Amino acid sequence: MSKIRVGIYGYGNLSRGVESAIAQSSDLELAAVFTRRDPASVSVRTAGVPVLHASEIEKCQGQIDVLVLGGGSATDLPEQTPAMAKMFNVVDSFDTHAHIPEHFANVDAAAKASGHVALISAGWDPGLFSLNRMISDAVLPEGKHYTFWGRGVSQGHSDAIRRIPGVKDARQYTVPVPASVDSVRAGETPEFTARQMHTRECYVVAEEGADLALIEKTIKEMPNYFEPYDTTVTFITEEELKQNHAGLPHGGFVIRSGVTGFEKEHKQIIEYSLKLDSNPEFTGSVIAAYARAIARLGKEGVTGAKTVFDIAPAYLSPKSAEELRAHLL
């Protein structure tokens, strides 16, 4: 059987994670990487894969079964996903929750008009966490769900610290509050404030002579990002940052706490948790599995925008239905 030809558009951390996942999947092959930079400046890990300028992508129609978009949700994906869905089956990891309905509508229109199928918001949140929130909500309609993130590096919060004058580099860890996780696991269903669910740990490399007290105050008082949380700021050297904070670990928990029975007398708790050494590689692995699903659905003639809620799980696996039933059911 011929392999599914996957293209990658944009080549950052996430795309490298997708590339690594493709290398672990015998039914997928990396067909090409597209970049808006000078292709000669981009070297990919997979031997023999062409790196092409983004402007050449139109010519590759018919040679790629599914295109993965590696761009960001703020400015890249709102434009790129609908544009690429006119030419290819696509998968993105759009994660700006508030704009999902609008993004879905734009991608759906483009994909339907051109006869392609597009999955938006693949990854783990949105993605596998969404799947667990949704299924748990359907199984236990009377209950509450809680999403805790971490302990892990938040790229957005790290960037926000880096923009403060006097900061050379920074890493921000989002950390769930253990007592709150424990209370939910024990079947309590409290209403939490943001502060009660997560703390924020900041490791900051300051420029020489910078006003450390001012940097700390600026971080802690930053609205939305840090003000609503208990935040700690630790100044470290550049070497310490490289040595102890080079990785991009992440993870978290989705917990549904529900009741069943005619008297609502029984507590039922569903928990889904991730502990990830590498956030981009795990996200890339999820995206690769959904790229497989989208390529197959495209082949079946399905069109329009989809989310993880719309994909029957068997499509994610290279194994046959018989094999899945015999060994994993």
Add this chain to the structure above:
Amino acid sequence: MSKIRVGIYGYGNLSRGVESAIAQSSDLELAAVFTRRDPASVSVRTAGVPVLHASEIEKCQGQIDVLVLGGGSATDLPEQTPAMAKMFNVVDSFDTHAHIPEHFANVDAAAKASGHVALISAGWDPGLFSLNRMISDAVLPEGKHYTFWGRGVSQGHSDAIRRIPGVKDARQYTVPVPASVDSVRAGETPEFTARQMHTRECYVVAEEGADLALIEKTIKEMPNYFEPYDTTVTFITEEELKQNHAGLPHGGFVIRSGVTGFEKEHKQIIEYSLKLDSNPEFTGSVIAAYARAIARLGKEGVTGAKTVFDIAPAYLSPKSAEELRAHLL
């Protein structure tokens, strides 16, 4: 919108769990309960629901959107599911893993011939645990998965003890070995023997004058059921059994421990866990959600046998696609 009419065939613990879940779902209604006993001897919880003899079920074709089969996997379901799939869309909880391929084929043939759709093996294992094994396997193809059950009451093991001469009643708890769970959570990927994964706790009410030492020896040496495990036997009074062991709690964990990266240098751990006060009510809640999905697929004209791997998650929820995307993605 009219409600989905659910029928229940057989009325034991599991069916009562399904009934309770239907009562929690505003889009489902219990249309009828069918029993092989004298219908007058069966009183259901839901007001106004007819209890009919199983022999009357043929006449109810066209009045039930989906029929849930509450019977057991040993003798009931291998006959009942194919027979009922000739007349109705059906859902069962067939859980004899070794016979799933054969059962699937029989149900598939019956459902296709009659134009119905049938879901086999709904519940949590098989069911939600299977779904997590399968999705995790697709996302992290290089890794191992572990399924731990408990702490919870195993009906089959309790029954096996009850069949020993001199035993009046018994409850068996399956208990995961904490050190083994911890090692898997820590990212180790050991090969376990059955003994290393679970212990078995037996609470036994003996008949007056019974030979307790012989009962204990008979339990501990029982092949397959107890011999491969570290088993403890505690003799208690009938009152203690009623007071401390009346419930049917259960639960467990599915853990996938995988690696990603070109050097397989990153560990990634996915864990799905359940902590259930009532096993039959939770299983019934899962079945009710899949009954909703099957009724919808039936309405769309889908036919044949399905498993949880074949059902797009959105079908499980009464919420609209827009609502799911806006609030749970």
